[in-house]
Amino acid sequence: MEDANVIKLPETGERRPAKKRARPPKFDPVEEEQKRQKNVKSLAVLGAEDSSVKLLEELVFGAEDELVERLVEEDDEQTETLPEDVRDEESGQSEDENEACLQPEPSRKPAWVDEDDELEEEVDMKHRFRRDLIRGEAESTMSKQKLQQRMREQFQKSMGGAPSWAESGAKKKKKKKKKKKDDEDEDDDEDDDEEEEDDLLRRTGNFVASSERLPSGVLRMKKCLHANSARPSDDRLTTVQFHPSAQVVMTAGLDQSLSLFQVDGKTNPKIQSIHLERFPVHRAQFSLDGQTVIATSLRNKMFYLYDMMQGRVTPVHTVRGLNESRVKEFSVCPEGGALLLTGTSGYLHLLTLKTKEVVRSMKINGDVSGVAFSRDGGKVFVNSEEGEVYVWDMRSSRCVNRFTDDGCVKGTSIAASPNGQYLACGSESGVVNVYSQEACLNSANPKPLKAVMNLLTSATSLTFNPTSEILAVASRAEDEAVRLVHLPSLSVFSNFPVSKRKIVYRAFCLDFSPHSGFFSLANNKGHAPLFRLLHYKDF
Numbered sequence: 001m002e003d004a005n006v007i008k009l010p011e012t013g014e015r016r017p018a019k020k021r022a023r024p025p026k027f028d029p030v031e032e033e034q035k036r037q038k039n040v041k042s043l044a045v046l047g048a049e050d051s052s053v054k055l056l057e058e059l060v061f062g063a064e065d066e067l068v069e070r071l072v073e074e075d076d077e078q079t080e081t082l083p084e085d086v087r088d089e090e091s092g093q094s095e096d097e098n099e100a101c102l103q104p105e106p107s108r109k110p111a112w113v114d115e116d117d118e119l120e121e122e123v124d125m126k127h128r129f130r131r132d133l134i135r136g137e138a139e140s141t142m143s144k145q146k147l148q149q150r151m152r153e154q155f156q157k158s159m160g161g162a163p164s165w166a167e168s169g170a171k172k173k174k175k176k177k178k179k180k181k182d183d184e185d186e187d188d189d190e191d192d193d194e195e196e197e198d199d200l201l202r203r204t205g206n207f208v209a210s211s212e213r214l215p216s217g218v219l220r221m222k223k224c225l226h227a228n229s230a231r232p233s234d235d236r237l238t239t240v241q242f243h244p245s246a247q248v249v250m251t252a253g254l255d256q257s258l259s260l261f262q263v264d265g266k267t268n269p270k271i272q273s274i275h276l277e278r279f280p281v282h283r284a285q286f287s288l289d290g291q292t293v294i295a296t297s298l299r300n301k302m303f304y305l306y307d308m309m310q311g312r313v314t315p316v317h318t319v320r321g322l323n324e325s326r327v328k329e330f331s332v333c334p335e336g337g338a339l340l341l342t343g344t345s346g347y348l349h350l351l352t353l354k355t356k357e358v359v360r361s362m363k364i365n366g367d368v369s370g371v372a373f374s375r376d377g378g379k380v381f382v383n384s385e386e387g388e389v390y391v392w393d394m395r396s397s398r399c400v401n402r403f404t405d406d407g408c409v410k411g412t413s414i415a416a417s418p419n420g421q422y423l424a425c426g427s428e429s430g431v432v433n434v435y436s437q438e439a440c441l442n443s444a445n446p447k448p449l450k451a452v453m454n455l456l457t458s459a460t461s462l463t464f465n466p467t468s469e470i471l472a473v474a475s476r477a478e479d480e481a482v483r484l485v486h487l488p489s490l491s492v493f494s495n496f497p498v499s500k501r502k503i504v505y506r507a508f509c510l511d512f513s514p515h516s517g518f519f520s521l522a523n524n525k526g527h528a529p530l531f532r533l534l535h536y537k538d539f
Contacts, residue, residue: 298328
């Protein structure tokens with residue numbers, strides 16, 4: 001039996017006595033209490049001598065500021081102890097890096113140059129793919145460099161600016177710096193944005209706003225009660241016109257009456273109606289201030305002035321200096337206080353309403369078929385039955401330009417847009433040419449921007465809306481012969497008039513309300529159909 005206190009080694013078989021395990025000391029509560037008291041006293045001494053310990057640290061290590069200065073001095077001393085070639089290498093490297101940062105990026109040189117590129121070659125701009133890039137009739141040809149710049153401008157306009165991939169490195173760096181600065185500014189406004197977002201999530205409603213520009217294709221509109229439903233005409237209507245400032249529309253016709261209606265689109269109540277004895281009204285129009293109505297007839301030299309403020313009708317039997325057998329067609333001058341009367345044999349007479357006399361006359365070749373004023377009233381466009389358009393200066397009574405309406409055999413009507421951008425000329429064939437007003441003033445042979453060929457009979461009425469976005473064209477020779485043209489795209493709205501449903505009949509006059517909210521026309525049935533254009537919010 002082996003001894004438990006002997007250990008046998010496996011390699012050698014030698015036996016050694018086993019080490020005795022140390023027994024843990026016995027727990028003495030008195031001794032532990034003495035140690036605890038001693039530690040408490042040591043901690044109290046350290047707490048009492050806190051200021052002295054801090055003073056000792058400052059004497060050994062120095063104050064915080066002094067310690068930093070000492071570290072900087074040691075760093076400088078270490079730099080001075082370096083070999084001169086090492087120091088020069090480090091300083092030279094830093095200077096080179098600084099210069100590289102300050103110098104701008106070198107421009108890239110082309111890898112290959114074609115000598116033909118340096119030659120200035122003129123490009124024909126009349127091609128159908130390049131017509132949209134020209135800005136006037138004078139730009140019939142253009143250099144390659146200018147064409148490239150024009151195409152770049154058009155691309156940036158359609159994209160809302162230059163895309164990031166087309167910018168140079170310097171511009172990108174500037175944008176990054178600006179973006180970083182904007183981000184810092186945006187951090188200050190984050191709280192306000194969060195409040196706005198919270199407010200947005202708490203409310204309900206339509207947050208999608210409609211565009212201010214009139215879309216093409218389909219015109220949003222609503223058929224309303226006839227403008228003169230409170231008093232329809234017994235005969236053909238020849239005039240419909242909206243008041244320039246009030247929510248009022250006027251109608252007049254061959255039934256020898258002139259009526260005023262309030263426009264609300266629902267009942268359109270009658271305001272007043274006057275009867276002119278043996279005077280079938282051929283044309284009636286508001287004065288520039290809207291206080292007077294001028295009315296002419298078919299075969300009379302006399303015309304009427306109706307003062308709406310006083311309710312007085314004044315016949316004008318004779319006009320001093322006017323040698324015409326009848327007064328039929330006229331236009332109110334934009335400057336106010338004067339009428340431009342259309343006479344026979346190509347004469348135009350300027351009449352002042354204050355003295356009722358002709359102050360000057362102008363003459364064109366052939367008979368006058370239409371008159372239209374420019375936006376400021378300084379120029380007047382006169383369309384002749386021979387297909388020529390004359391441009392007269394109203395101040396000097398001098399013809400400043402003359403051109404032939406493209407493809408026109410006999411002119412029938414003319415209209416100028418209120419914004420001074422477009423001029424429309426109608427012909428007996430039904431074609432309406434839309435020109436640039438600037439080209440008509442400066443060019444002897446302007447080309448139309450668009451030829452509207454949707455009418456099959458003579459284009460007898462042309463009217464622009466006040467925003468110059470819609471051109472209304474009509475023919476009184478056929479039923480439903482009315483079209484509305486979207487001018488920005490030079491296309492015709494497809495939903496007017498409504499197919500297979502007669503509403504318009506034969507239109508003799510067209511007009512828009514002052515803010516394009518309503519559109520009306522005078523037809524041969526004695527009615528004035530009224531339409532609400534939903535894109536426009538005001539009257």
